[in-house]
Amino acid sequence: MSAVATTSKFKENAHEALTDARLQGALVHARNFSVRRAEAAARLPEFEALRDSARAVKDHTLAHLDLYLEAYERKVIESGGQVHYAQDAEEARRIIIELCRSLGAKSVTKGKSMISEEIGLNQALEAAGIEAVETDLGEYIIQLRGETPSHIIAPAIHVTKHDVEQDFRKAHRDLPPNRDLSEPEQLLAEARGVLRAKFLAADVGVTGANFLVAETGTSIIVTNEGNGDLTQILPKAHIVIASIEKIVPTLEDAAQLLRVLARSATGQDASVYTTLSTGPRRLGDPDGPSAYHVVILDNGRSSMLGGEFEDMLRCIRCGACMNHCPVYQAIGGHAYGWVYPGPMGAVLTPSLIGVAEGGQLPNASTFCGRCEEVCPVRIPLPKMMRHWREREFERHLSPAPFRYGLGLWAFFARRPMLYRFATDLAARAMHLAGRGKGRFSWAPLAGGWTQYRDLAAPETTTFQSQWRAKSGAVK
Amino acid sequence: MSAREAIFANVRRSLGVTGAEEPRRFEVEARLAKAPVGVVPKRGQGDAEARIATLKAEAERAAATIAEVATLAEVPGEVARFLRENNAPASLRMGADQRLAAMPWSATPLDIMHGPSDGHDLNAVSVAFAAIAETGTVALVSGADNPTTLNFLPDNQIVVVRRTDVVADYESVFVRLRETYGKGGAPRTVNFVTGPSRSADIEQTLLLGAHGPRRLHIVIAG
Numbered sequence: 288m289s290a291v292a293t294t295s296k297f298k299e300n301a302h303e304a305l306t307d308a309r310l311q312g313a314l315v316h317a318r319n320f321s322v323r324r325a326e327a328a329a330r331l332p333e334f335e336a337l338r339d340s341a342r343a344v345k346d347h348t349l350a351h352l353d354l355y356l357e358a359y360e361r362k363v364i365e366s367g368g369q370v371h372y373a374q375d376a377e378e379a380r381r382i383i384i385e386l387c388r389s390l391g392a393k394s395v396t397k398g399k400s401m402i403s404e405e406i407g408l409n410q411a412l413e414a415a416g417i418e419a420v421e422t423d424l425g426e427y428i429i430q431l432r433g434e435t436p437s438h439i440i441a442p443a444i445h446v447t448k449h450d451v452e453q454d455f456r457k458a459h460r461d462l463p464p465n466r467d468l469s470e471p472e473q474l475l476a477e478a479r480g481v482l483r484a485k486f487l488a489a490d491v492g493v494t495g496a497n498f499l500v501a502e503t504g505t506s507i508i509v510t511n512e513g514n515g516d517l518t519q520i521l522p523k524a525h526i527v528i529a530s531i532e533k534i535v536p537t538l539e540d541a542a543q544l545l546r547v548l549a550r551s552a553t554g555q556d557a558s559v560y561t562t563l564s565t566g567p568r569r570l571g572d573p574d575g576p577s578a579y580h581v582v583i584l585d586n587g588r589s590s591m592l593g594g595e596f597e598d599m600l601r602c603i604r605c606g607a608c609m610n611h612c613p614v615y616q617a618i619g620g621h622a623y624g625w626v627y628p629g630p631m632g633a634v635l636t637p638s639l640i641g642v643a644e645g646g647q648l649p650n651a652s653t654f655c656g657r658c659e660e661v662c663p664v665r666i667p668l669p670k671m672m673r674h675w676r677e678r679e680f681e682r683h684l685s686p687a688p689f690r691y692g693l694g695l696w697a698f699f700a701r702r703p704m705l706y707r708f709a710t711d712l713a714a715r716a717m718h719l720a721g722r723g724k725g726r727f728s729w730a731p732l733a734g735g736w737t738q739y740r741d742l743a744a745p746e747t748t749t750f751q752s753q754w755r756a757k758s759g760a761v762k
Numbered sequence: 763m764s765a766r767e768a769i770f771a772n773v774r775r776s777l778g779v780t781g782a783e784e785p786r787r788f789e790v791e792a793r794l795a796k797a798p799v800g801v802v803p804k805r806g807q808g809d810a811e812a813r814i815a816t817l818k819a820e821a822e823r824a825a826a827t828i829a830e831v832a833t834l835a836e837v838p839g840e841v842a843r844f845l846r847e848n849n850a851p852a853s854l855r856m857g858a859d860q861r862l863a864a865m866p867w868s869a870t871p872l873d874i875m876h877g878p879s880d881g882h883d884l885n886a887v888s889v890a891f892a893a894i895a896e897t898g899t900v901a902l903v904s905g906a907d908n909p910t911t912l913n914f915l916p917d918n919q920i921v922v923v924r925r926t927d928v929v930a931d932y933e934s935v936f937v938r939l940r941e942t943y944g945k946g947g948a949p950r951t952v953n954f955v956t957g958p959s960r961s962a963d964i965e966q967t968l969l970l971g972a973h974g975p976r977r978l979h980i981v982i983a984g
Binding site for chain 2: 313316317319331333334336337340344347349350352353354355356357358362366372374378422423424425428441442443444446447448449471472474475479482483486487501502503504505510512513514516517520521531536537538539540542543545546553555556558559560561562563564565566567569572573574575583585589590591592593594679683723755
């Protein structure tokens, strides 16, 4: 089992999120991302060309993934590291726990990793009697809260500073109870002090990887806090957990992707720390881990290659799609019910956990197209959400009223005369009924709409008949 | 079948790889051997003076401070000034880099300590492998000369960059890495550092000094 999914309850989750005043207050902060990304893109004349180049690097790599994986593996072993393969989440957890046990690990620090979330690593480590400490500030906060990330690069975006204050007071009991924790500065300072001790005491450090470089057998992580680096250089062993599509051929290829990653994610030209790690510490090195392991996870991805969802494997997890998504902005990340939220989650989740479980997510779209517009590797997210909707419909997984409604509409749509007659009649009737206000605050079968806004009453006649009248007049 | 075999088999099946793999192998080997350069921003390009000017501007945008001195011998004075002005204690940790060892530290009031950090140092100085004008970034490599712990544990990270080591872009650093460590080789760790540590995880309020250094001071010399 991976992290427990509530994706099948997406509708209920979304309704709950919309009425959660505290969450709505916190989500305001998620809106700054798009401004910063636009400024960063505008500052770099080559940005659009870099997006094309980044896409090409990923497409080339995916088309030769078996060969680049082999080359990568060879170089890791050459540099003194070890590579492990996991077909699914369960296997990945088992490998990491066995590694930790063989190293006699009691405490594990963790850099931020979505793959770790995907395989539910923290719970597995705790169940095995090994303390797992998230060190990214946002991840640390949600770990204290017993939650999952609500955003792939800002995991605690749904939390307010007052929530964090309460969480810290509950968790850090040995600190003076009357200390001031009212502002983010004080909260950060406290987390820094608490986690510094954890860094120094850890036996094993687990990080993800933004990229794995085949040319050199290098794993690359990108952070702003430096927590990923302290996680991997201080303990005696560094374990990297990464999925198969993180491979890139060369350092030059990694540079193409790095140039679009930070700009698309936080609007920085470069993240503060971009770190290349190759194998364990060398002869004469005074610091760094003595052992270096890479766990490569498939978990359904190899089956996406060559199919209609292959493009999704280009994703570099920048979060731009959710930062520009009106649905995500309204409901936050938890409503999506599994690890990956927003448009990328709506496409990836059904691929990884099945359309029966995750099939509702591709409906969480207005098809405004902004996600594709800002995607650094130009993933056609709306098109792929449409593919999923088609599959959901074909497999009779969509709700009955939706299916019957669509059938009814199709019946009329295939009979143009009847369609025009019926819509004309309906438009006139609704016009009459809505006379006076010009809108309805309630309508049969439209409760989902009228609960949040009024339904506009139509003009007297339909668009089609107005169009005919107008074009007739021109002729 | 092992997990490794199963994953490779499934990748090949999904990609529709038949027996005729020669052209694919050739393409992969050629790319790994040649490491073709992609799109490189113009921003960092130019002669030495232009690169240094861009490095300064970009590093400052990333909240680093940057100073320029004429010779390596003037570095200790600049480091002492920086620490004094930031009310930092007069102690400094460094690795075994010969260029640092050759500097006149005894002319400053600083207590010098050597070796990696155990987390109790407030100040450290390293020599950069290179600096990248494009993003105002310093590149540091691991080893006894400049231990990686010095880049993350102290509050004040000071990095000496020689004028000749200021390059235009990341690709220029990769070329230098291959010259030093051999094609396909790499040191244990390369740190590209752009400004001091930061976090915006609480209500998107950007704060410096998350887990790593609160300040990054770059000294361009000689």
